[in-house]
Amino acid sequence: MAKILSAGIQSLVEDLNGRAGYMDIGIAHSGFMDHYTGRLVNKVVGNELNEAGLEIAGGNFAIEFEEDSIIAYGGATIEGTLNDTPVEPYMAIAVHPGDVFALGRIAPTTKGFRQYLAIAGGMEAEEYLGSKATATYGNFGGYQGRSLKKDDVLCLGTITEKNKAHIGKKVKQEYIPEFSDTWVMRAIPGPDAAPDFITEEGMEEIFSTEYKAQMFCDRSGLRLKGPKPIWNPERANAGGHPSNITDHGYPGPGGVNISGDTLILFPAECPTSGGLICALSVIYVDQWMMGQIFPGRDKIKFSYCTQREAIALRKEQMAIFEGETCLE
Amino acid sequence: MGKFDPVLKRIPLREGCPEIVFRQAGDGFIEVVYGNNEASANKTIKDIILRSLRVIVINGKIKESKIPGLTETVPGGESLLYVFDPLKIEVDDLIDRITQIEMALPDVYDQVIETRVLHMPLTFEHSLIKKAIEKYVKEVNPDAFYCKDGSNLEYIAQYNGITVEELKQRFLETEWLVSMVGFFPGLPYYYPLNPASAITCPKYNPARTWTPEGAVDLADYCSTIFGVESSGGCQLIGRTVPIFQAKAVHSQFEKSPALFKPTDIIQFYEVSEQEIDDIYEKVSKGEWEYQTTKRVFSVQEWLAFYEEHEEEMKQLQKKQEMARKTVRQV
Known part of the structure; x- marks a missing residue:
């Protein structure tokens, strides 16, 4: 078992895949917002990639272990300590009864926003519709369907021989992404782009603007600040706001929704449908960045990509997690 | 194809079926849209419902064909979103499979669907609805002229050129056809089967940050019910009973946490705030019976019914056009 001593802004039990297959009843996939770091930390402790782990937003977190375990953390540049001694991220470390693993406070200089803590064998959690991921909209899955609180107790999973063999292993430096306060995400135009909704010029503008993350950011959406989109004049004059269309399924995660004149990035727990356009879609391999955007501070840019390129990049990213490729 | 044009393929307009447009949506989604995303003001309830029925029928056939x-798939009002693993199926292969199924279905006029009617209690006045509206005015938009005295009913009525009493009557009179479920957990989107109840109004600007469970709202001819507390953008009508339950305390939710599915028909009846609150209490203990009756929905029969009420719809449309000359736009 392990007890939460401090739960920070929002600490959630999540997994990699979430619950796919229920978007048609309004249930988002959910799961790790930063799927890349979530994979890395599970990989390094010797877990299955879909094992449940903790997603911790904004640091200020502490957990006390009451049994032997193996853990690894990664993500935002907030220092992790074991019994007040700094420990390396992206490395599998053994913990023993009485050990306290903690994450410091987030600072204006912090790069990234969320950290992921993998624990050997994962943890017990409410498995709902095939996943342990917490759904913060609807309050199911995870730890009683909610964010962790101080004094919550996690029942840890069973440590395997594989987990034990991973103690001391690290993620190779080349596979650890460099965090910054500017996130360049590759994106594909569509489903609702030029010429029908936004002009060519307007799309050029979206792909060349530096947007700023607003304070209003959560697991369902990250609002961006930037210029007003350049709407197709025919649509703008059709009555109603040009961003409004007949309700449709949202390509999420990944879609870039336009609500009125505001762009909203769609992360893991975005709405599954609605009546607004999605002008472009962040490609799968870059969607992890949405989990690392520092609200109110970070800048976001979209870099043009084709569907074909995106699929090739996806193959490359999946290869990183095959066997022990990314470990040393 | 222009650099920013996401259209991958078009199937031209056929008798009884609008143009079908395949749109790329990232590297794991394709959206197939029926028609050209015309603004809702340029479509009739008949266009919308026929397209929605096509989505429902095609979705059924796609599911049966189990494409590796x-x-x-996620049904929309006039679109179907396909979620796929591009490492398991090529985009072009998926488009070919969908095209085969589309070409085999000329129109939906002969569809006969075995479905059910859900009889849903509704109160037009509820303290939580009032709270949501007041919270919006206080915290989001102090100038929201569509929120008057903690209600949106007055604005919706004005926008349609009718009285609040007439608005309520038209809302209760019609049966509503569920076209899709989505947004947040359990929320059904439904359209009036009786065109004389084709009430419309614009959405909030910007959206609400909080809406209570069970809220019933409306915009652009479409009404929805909130399965869970969440943000929301349409004008609030009232409150009904729980429609989503993850833990299935009530047996109604054993098979699915969501009460509704596409093709369900909703008929509202008016009750008091107290009655609604009592039902919440009962449902949380697994009591209270959701009233459903079986129904065979024939598209041909509905089209005949639609025609019978088309004249009333036109009269309403005249009132709406008149009203829009004077009522403030959102």
Whole structure:
């Protein structure tokens, strides 16, 4: 078992895949917002990639272990300590009864926003519709369907021989992404782009603007600040706001929704449908960045990509997690 | 194809079926849209419902065909979103499979669907609805002229050129056809089967940050019910009973946490705030019976019914056009 001593802004039990297959009843996939770091930390402790782990937003977190375990953390540049001694991220470390693993406070200089803590064998959690991921909209899955609180107790999973063999292993430096306060995400135009909704010029503008993350950011959406989109004049004059269309399924995660004149990035727990356009879609391999955007501070840019390129990049990213490729 | 044009393929307009447009949506989604995303003001309830029925029928056929690599589909009012694993199926192969199924279905006029009617209690006045509206005015938009005295009913009525009493009557009179479920957990989107109840109004600007469970709202001819507390953008009508339950305390939710599915028909009846609150209490203990009756929905019969009420719809449209000359736009 392990007890939460401090739960920070929002600490959630999540997994990699979430619950796919229920978007048609309004249930988002959910799961790790930063799927890349979530994979890395599970990989390094010797877990299955879909094992449940903790997603911790904004640091200020502490957990006390009451049994032997193996853990690894990664993500935002907030220092992790074991019994007040700094420990390396992206490395599998053994913990023993009485050990306290903690994450410091987030600072204006912090790069990234969320950290992921993998624990050997994962943890017990409410498995709902095939996943342990917490759904913060609807309050199911995870730890009683909610964010962790101080004094919550996690029942840890069973440590395997594989987990034990991973103690001391690290993620190779080349596979650890460099965090910054500017996130360049590759994106594909569509489903609702030029010429029908936004002009060519307007799309050029979206792909060349530096947007700023607003304070209003959560697991369902990250609002961006930037210029007003350049709407197709025919649509703008059709009555109603040009961003409004007949309700449709949202390509999420990944879609870039336009609500009125505001762009909203769609992360893991975005709405599954609605009546607004999605002008472009962040490609799968870059969607992890949405989990690392520092609200109110970070800048976001979209870099043009084709569907074909995106699929090739996806193959490359999946290869990183095959066997022990990314470990040393 | 222009650099920013996401259209992958078009199937031209056929008798009884609008143009079908395949749109790329990232590297794991394709959206197939029926028609050209015309603004809702340029479509009739008949266009919308016929397109929605096509989505429902095609979705059923797609599911039966079990396309490898296709992980799920999400029906929209006039579109179907395909979620797929591009490492398991090529985009072009998926488009070919969908095209085959589309070409085999000329129109939906002969569809006969075995479905059910859900009889839903509704109160037009509820303290939580009032709270949501007041919270919006206080915290989001102090100038929201569509929120008057903690209600949106007055604005909706004005926008349609009718009285609040007439608005309520038209809302209760019609049966509503569920076209899709989505947004947040359990929320059904439904359209009036009786065109004389084709009430419309614009959405909030910007959206609400909080809406209570069970809220019933409306915009652009479409009404929805909130399965869970969440943000929301349409004008509030009232409150009904729980429609989503993850833990299935009530037996109604054993098969699915969501009460509604596409093709369900909703008929509202008016009750008091107290009655609604009592039902919440009962449902949380697994009591209270959701009233459903079986129904065979024939598209031909509905089209005949639609025609019978088309004149009333036109009269309403005249009132709406008149009203829009004077009522403030959102």
